[in-house]
Amino acid sequence: MNDNDSTLIPDAPLSAGKSQRIADHERGLQTTGPRVIQSAGRTRAFAAGSERGKMRAADADRDHVVEILNTAYSEGRLSRDEYDARLENALSARTYADLDQLVTDLPAAQATMVPPLTTTGVTPVAKTNALAMASLACGLAQFVFGPVTAIPAIVFGHVARHQIKRTGEQGADLALAGLILGWAVVILVIVLIGLVIAAGMHGTMQMH
Numbered sequence: 001m002n003d004n005d006s007t008l009i010p011d012a013p014l015s016a017g018k019s020q021r022i023a024d025h026e027r028g029l030q031t032t033g034p035r036v037i038q039s040a041g042r043t044r045a046f047a048a049g050s051e052r053g054k055m056r057a058a059d060a061d062r063d064h065v066v067e068i069l070n071t072a073y074s075e076g077r078l079s080r081d082e083y084d085a086r087l088e089n090a091l092s093a094r095t096y097a098d099l100d101q102l103v104t105d106l107p108a109a110q111a112t113m114v115p116p117l118t119t120t121g122v123t124p125v126a127k128t129n130a131l132a133m134a135s136l137a138c139g140l141a142q143f144v145f146g147p148v149t150a151i152p153a154i155v156f157g158h159v160a161r162h163q164i165k166r167t168g169e170q171g172a173d174l175a176l177a178g179l180i181l182g183w184a185v186v187i188l189v190i191v192l193i194g195l196v197i198a199a200g201m202h203g204t205m206q207m208h
Contacts, residue, residue: 056094057099086103128170131163134156135154136174137178138178147189153181153182157175157179160174
């Protein structure tokens with residue numbers, strides 16, 4: 001074999017499923033040149049190091065990236081070769097990092113950089129209402145400072161429950177506990193006052 005001889009290695013054939021998915025996404029797009037599969041030429045690692053970047057992508061996530069690529073190609077932002085290469089990589093991507101590096105330079109992806117379309121089970125935790133915590137604190141403070149904090153416990157508790165119904169915050173149980181403690185002390189004070197008055201009236205009657 002001469003030094004000038006070159007060995008041609010044919011491109012590895014795509015699997016039937018991958019070829020079908022590429023064909024489905026190429027319907028309606030006008031072919032402007034021969035299809036050449038090549039590497040996207042970028043190995044961005046900005047997302048690979050994050051926890052999200054390591055997460056496995058689903059078919060819905062891959063389809064979302066394909067839509068971004070289709071838009072970019074139709075707007076002339078990608079050449080045919082770039083589009084074909086990125087399309088193949090998108091359909092074979094395994095993680096969000098693999099998908100992110102395909103669209104990070106496209107304006108269509110700036111607003112939503114390959115968002116996780118699958119449910120991860122992580123939901124924001126609602127904050128606890130401040131007045132609910134204050135109500136419970138005042139209710140417990142009665143054991144130290146006496147019934148002087150009973151009224152604030154009741155007022156804070158009612159206001160907190162009203163706010164929680166409107167805002168969806170947490171702390172309804174705390175507000176209820178503050179109300180119970182506050183009203184319990186108020187009722188106890190009223191009963192004691194009533195007993196004292198009754199005892200005084202009884203003593204006065206005996207004196208007469």
